[in-house]
Amino acid sequence: MDKKFIYKMIENIFKQYYQHGENLPLNKSDYDRLYEEILTVKATETDADLYDIINDVVYEFLSGA
Template sequence: MIRNCFIQYQHDLESVPLSEEDYIRMTAEITEILRTDDASDVFEIVNDVVYEYLSQ
């Protein structure tokens, strides 16, 4: 899902700017949000986390 979000933001599979550490960090952040707010939509959370990453 994370990779697909980057593709929506005009990246292709070769240009997704994430290292393995970035994937782990983003996955942990998404998991923590879901753990604390189980009513949240996974798709929305993933999009929010990816957008935040790109806007840094």
Template sequence: MEKKLVIKMVKNCFKQYYSEVDSLPISSNDLEALAERIIQIKAEQPTVELYEAVNDTVYEFLTG
């Protein structure tokens, strides 16, 4: 799976939550970790849609 695509999707998901903020409230290390987690979820559960894995992972990051 293309890691750049996952990172772009994560950034877009954050923009939905923080639409009025110029920069995202996440470090590059956290962004990399989220991308790795999403790729791992997709590998473990191939039937899960990518957008669903991204949205769920970002939501968990923000709330937990």
């Protein structure tokens, strides 16, 4: 999967949780960790929608689950 595309999707989902003008609480290692988690879930749940997977992973990241 294209890493830039996944990063952009992660960023867009984070923007749903943060007001305009707030900095996103992500650094490079956070993006990498989320990306790897997304790939792992997608590999095990091949029929799952990528958008849903990214939403779930970002939510878990934010909630500390």
